[in-house]
Amino acid sequence: METPFTNHLSFEHIYEPAEDSFLLMDAIEADDFWLRETVKPTICLEIGSGSGIVCSAVAKFLNVFCLATDINSLACRATRETAQRAGVIVECVNADLVKPVVTGKIDMLIFNPPYVPTENYEVASSNIAHTWAGGLNGRQVMDRLFPLLPELLSERGVFYLVLLEQNRPQEVERILQMQGLECQIVMKRRAGIEKLCVLRASKAQII
Numbered sequence: 001m002e003t004p005f006t007n008h009l010s011f012e013h014i015y016e017p018a019e020d021s022f023l024l025m026d027a028i029e030a031d032d033f034w035l036r037e038t039v040k041p042t043i044c045l046e047i048g049s050g051s052g053i054v055c056s057a058v059a060k061f062l063n064v065f066c067l068a069t070d071i072n073s074l075a076c077r078a079t080r081e082t083a084q085r086a087g088v089i090v091e092c093v094n095a096d097l098v099k100p101v102v103t104g105k106i107d108m109l110i111f112n113p114p115y116v117p118t119e120n121y122e123v124a125s126s127n128i129a130h131t132w133a134g135g136l137n138g139r140q141v142m143d144r145l146f147p148l149l150p151e152l153l154s155e156r157g158v159f160y161l162v163l164l165e166q167n168r169p170q171e172v173e174r175i176l177q178m179q180g181l182e183c184q185i186v187m188k189r190r191a192g193i194e195k196l197c198v199l200r201a202s203k204a205q206i207i
């Protein structure tokens, strides 16, 4: 997948693309055939788009219409700029998780969440803390999304989530399986001291 340029951005208040961003893009690229042949996504939503590097790359790679949300308004602006420079349109809304998004229509949902285990008070303590501080087990933000998934995803919808080993990926798998989603860890990577993986949770049949 072609990586969009982000050198027009300052990373003082938004997340600078890192190993987790690239792992997510690689995991999606590895599903290329299945995505094109089975999911055939028409609407993709990235939650927490940051610089916009992931949704812009996905919009271009799969030729899919991308929506994005970010709780940081500066990230929303960055996302729009990155998309424009990549030659795609991404509508980014300044919102908490998926608040304004129409449910039942999302074929592809992407989230590289704030996943670092911290004290709960650190979550949302600043724009930059929003990018990494995940509270207890690093799951405070992503756990709020899980109950919304069955309604949010379309009949063939698929969800890609970046997780850290300390987030207890197997526990997350069980939570999502209980909501009728088929789950699999599709990629793992070590980045310094972090052990990262991408979990895929799907309504569409996996071949």
Ligand SMILES: C[S@@+](CC[C@H](N)C(=O)[O-])C[C@H]1O[C@@H](n2cnc3c(N)ncnc32)[C@H](O)[C@@H]1O
Pocket: 015, 016, 017, 018, 020, 021, 024, 047, 048, 049, 050, 051, 052, 053, 054, 069, 070, 071, 072, 075, 095, 096, 097, 098, 112, 113, 114, 127, 130, 131, 132, 141
């Ligand atoms: C780890 S960064 C990922 C940025 C980008 N997607 C990437 O992979 O490079 C997490 C992003 O989620 C955003 N975020 C954190 N909490 C959020 C929430 N409740 N709703 C929407 N976005 C949120 C942060 O502002 C940040 O941009």
